Amino acid sequence: MMLYEIHSHAQIQDLQARSDELGHSNKSMLVKLVSLESVRIACESYALLRPLIMESWMWVCSQLEILSDVAGLSVEIQKLEHDVLPQLMVQEAKLEPGALEALLLMKNSAVALLHIYMRKCFKEALGVLLREDYVVSAKVKKLSKMLKDIAVPLLQERECNIVWLQERVPLLVQLVTDVLETPVHFCDSDESSDEYSDE
Numbered sequence: 399m400m401l402y403e404i405h406s407h408a409q410i411q412d413l414q415a416r417s418d419e420l421g422h423s424n425k426s427m428l429v430k431l432v433s434l435e436s437v438r439i440a441c442e443s444y445a446l447l448r449p450l451i452m453e454s455w456m457w458v459c460s461q462l463e464i465l466s467d468v469a470g471l472s473v474e475i476q477k478l479e480h481d482v483l484p485q486l487m488v489q490e491a492k493l494e495p496g497a498l499e500a501l502l503l504m505k506n507s508a509v510a511l512l513h514i515y516m517r518k519c520f521k522e523a524l525g526v527l528l529r530e531d532y533v534v535s536a537k538v539k540k541l542s543k544m545l546k547d548i549a550v551p552l553l554q555e556r557e558c559n560i561v562w563l564q565e566r567v568p569l570l571v572q573l574v575t576d577v578l579e580t581p582v583h584f585c586d587s588d589e590s591s592d593e594y595s596d597e
Contacts, residue, residue, distance in 0.1 A: 431465060
């Protein structure tokens with residue numbers, strides 16, 4: 399069995415470019431995810447890698463489900479970055495309908511991010527002990543809590559202290575960017591299981 403280790407998105411692109419050549423070798427191949435440059439690139443990486451694995455019965459990647467979770471995380475946070483937060487940054491002295499919609503989407507994102515965070519495979523793969531180089535899980539949990547803490551009170555009260563909101567949105571933007579730019583490190587399954595049992 400051949401082993402192909404992935405340390406970057408470029409290596410997934412290279413694997414795709416060589417897929418016909420490698421496919422004709424009639425050898426089985428284990429594709430092992432080691433790291434990616436950032437959470438942001440994960441959705442593109444998953445979009446390239448999944449067809450390669452699913453269309454070949456000779457190729458195996460046991461971490462594909464984990465990459466799927468990180469890709470879902472990436473899509474959810476980029477939706478905040480591009481569609482939700484800009485609406486809150488341009489509002490004036492009251493919550494316009496667009497801002498109310500943005501707050502509702504923030505609340506929904508908080509739930510979605512927490513759901514991803516709670517998945518055992520996600521926590522195991524990205525470091526349940528939250529070591530210095532495995533910080534994705536910790537940042538996702540913090541982002542989910544911040545989204546909820548901002549959105550829920552404003553949606554319940556339906557009255558906005560615009561100063562209170564505007565003070566917090568830049569911090570939220572900074573955290574969103576920080577999570578998206580965080581490198582992704584995939585643990586070996588044996589290593590992650592040991593960490594989980596010691597938690």
